[in-house]
Amino acid sequence: MAIHGLWVINKAGGLVYQRNFGDGLPHLTSNEYLVLAGTLHGIHAITSRLSPTGSSSGAQEICGETFKMTILLTATGTKFVLLTSLAEPNAGSVLQKVYEAYADAVMKNPFHTPEMPIRSEGFDTRITALIGSG
Amino acid sequence: MAYNQPQPHPRFSVLSSSSLSSLEHLSPVGSSTRFSLPSAPSISTTSAPKPGQRPNIYDRNLNKTRAAEVSASAFAFLFSELVQYTHKRVNGINDLERRLNTLGYRVGMRVLELMSWRAEGSTKAPKREIRFLPALMNIHTHVWRAVFGRPADAIEKSVQNADEYMIIDNDPPITRHISVPRDMSSLSCSSFTAGIVEAVLDGLGFPARVTAHNTPTGQYPGRTTILIKLEQSVLDREEAMKP
Numbered sequence: 001m002a003i004h005g006l007w008v009i010n011k012a013g014g015l016v017y018q019r020n021f022g023d024g025l026p027h028l029t030s031n032e033y034l035v036l037a038g039t040l041h042g043i044h045a046i047t048s049r050l051s052p053t054g055s056s057s058g059a060q061e062i063c064g065e066t067f068k069m070t071i072l073l074t075a076t077g078t079k080f081v082l083l084t085s086l087a088e089p090n091a092g093s094v095l096q097k098v099y100e101a102y103a104d105a106v107m108k109n110p111f112h113t114p115e116m117p118i119r120s121e122g123f124d125t126r127i128t129a130l131i132g133s134g
Numbered sequence: 135m136a137y138n139q140p141q142p143h144p145r146f147s148v149l150s151s152s153s154l155s156s157l158e159h160l161s162p163v164g165s166s167t168r169f170s171l172p173s174a175p176s177i178s179t180t181s182a183p184k185p186g187q188r189p190n191i192y193d194r195n196l197n198k199t200r201a202a203e204v205s206a207s208a209f210a211f212l213f214s215e216l217v218q219y220t221h222k223r224v225n226g227i228n229d230l231e232r233r234l235n236t237l238g239y240r241v242g243m244r245v246l247e248l249m250s251w252r253a254e255g256s257t258k259a260p261k262r263e264i265r266f267l268p269a270l271m272n273i274h275t276h277v278w279r280a281v282f283g284r285p286a287d288a289i290e291k292s293v294q295n296a297d298e299y300m301i302i303d304n305d306p307p308i309t310r311h312i313s314v315p316r317d318m319s320s321l322s323c324s325s326f327t328a329g330i331v332e333a334v335l336d337g338l339g340f341p342a343r344v345t346a347h348n349t350p351t352g353q354y355p356g357r358t359t360i361l362i363k364l365e366q367s368v369l370d371r372e373e374a375m376k377p
Contacts, residue, residue, distance in 0.1 A: 108210040108311035110217035110323075122313040125355075 003091075003131050004067065004083040006098065007033075010115045011077030013041030017118040021131055024067075025083065040081065044071065061091075070095060078102075094131065101126035200252060203283070210311050217312070217323055227318055231325040231345070238329020241281075245330060246337040249280055262338065266364070266372055269338050274301055277334055281327075282307050297369055299362045301331065304354040322346040324358045331360055341365045 004024040008017035015037035018030070028036075048058030062069045063086065070091035072080040080095050080102070105122035106112050112120055216237065224230045253276075254260035263269035270289060278286045282303075292298035309323045324346035332344035343363045350357050 104210075104311050105313065108207070108214050109313050110214040110221065111313065111315050111318075119315065120313040122311060 002085045003088065003094065004085070006083075006127065006131065007037055007040075007079075007081040008102065008118065009037050009041055009079040009081065012115065013038045014115070016116065017123075019127065024085075037081075040069075040071075041079070044073070044079065072096070072099060074099060097130055098127065101130060196248065197252065206307060209308070213308055213323075213326070214312070216326075227321045230321065234323065234325040235329035235332065235344070238326040239333040239336075240329075241326075242330035242333025243337060245277060245280060246334045249276060264339070265375065266340055266368060269335070269340060270299060270301075270362075273331060273334055277330070278303075281330060295363075297364045297366070299364070301360040301362070302349075303327075303358050303360070305356050306358050309356060309358070320348075322348050322358060324360065327358075328360050331362065335362065340368050342368070 002024060003021050005020045006017070007015060010016045015034050018033050018037075043062075044058045048056050050056070057073050058071070060071055062071070066086070067083060068086055068088075068091075070082045070084065072082075072092075072095040074080070080098050082091050082095050082098070084091050101123060105126050106118055106120050109120050109122065112118065217234070220230055220233045220237070224233055250260075250262065254262070263272055274289050275285045278284065286301050287304045288300075288302040290300040290302065292300065303324070306324050306327060308326060312323050314321050314323070328344040328346040332342060335342045335344065342365060345361050345363075347359045347361060348357075349359045
């Protein structure tokens with residue numbers, strides 16, 4: 001029942017936002033995070049083309065032994081990824097709220113450049129209010 | 135009798151009717167009985183405007199939209215584009231604020247005209263504010279309500295300078311989603327609002343210089359002060375009019 005981390009991946013596979021909550025995750029360098037996000041982007045592209053019955057939105061949940069990652073793909077290709085414990089029941093709804101905060105505090109902010117790293121104070125505040133400080 | 139139909143748009147020009155979508159040209163309702171030539175739909179562009187068409191925006195009743203609301207999201211995107219457009223074409227924060235002020239001024243002129251028309255247009259003895267404080271109250275309450283849907287949060291008078299007044303908004307709706315980067319932290323996008331206030335004051339005959347400043351508090355991180363610096367002539371007149 002814990003949320004460990006949040007990633008936002010742009011449509012080209014670049015990591016534009018990354019934040020850890022609590023001390024559950026190992027500390028990686030920002031370069032390592034970029035590589036992991038790019039890999040996830042590739043895996044997601046593979047899963048979306050493997051569907052046996054028509055088109056698919058790709059992987060929505062990837063589970064490990066101790067944690068799972070829930071992926072929300074938006075209509076514009078931006079991906080929101082939430083790393084949580086296995087028992088976390090609200091990952092989907094939290095991601096929807098993150099998407100809402102993204103639409104409000106990032107897309108409506110004139111000082112944000114699309115597809116570039118998110119440096120918006122408003123988004124940080126909204127995420128803190130939603131998930132808690134990290 | 136067929137020609138006696140009410141023609142709601144006598145000023146509807148051929149030019150504007152030709153810009154209608156081709157779908158409407160092809161609709162059977164569109165062609166009048168005089169020109170029943172469905173095989174040549176282009177002729178119908180010269181016919182009278184069709185009934186049931188949306189009226190020209192200039193022919194609409196101004197009171198119809200009195201209680202109408204605008205999507206805050208749509209406006210936020212529009213305002214964001216407006217700031218980006220302006221930002222690309224200026225050097226420095228002062229220039230950006232001045233341009234936003236100018237854009238707000240254009241809105242304010244129209245707001246004042248529309249508000250006076252709505253409030254006083256139908257009365258026998260229309261009046262306007264000639265004293266400054268009632269005018270300021272009017273801006274705080276009615277202009278804010280017309281533009282933002284609620285009154286502003288406070289009015290203050292400067293202690294140091296007799297010519298300075300402030301309107302305070304704890305959470306301005308137009309800058310709610312804007313995070314100003316640290317290197318431009320002195321920028322206040324509420325300069326647009328300042329422009330609106332400046333235009334209304336100008337229109338009422340109180341020339342002033344109006345600017346916007348961020349004055350965040352712990353409870354209200356978006357708190358904004360609209361600073362009004364009146365011209366000396368206004369102060370002199372106020373003094374002369376004292377009973």
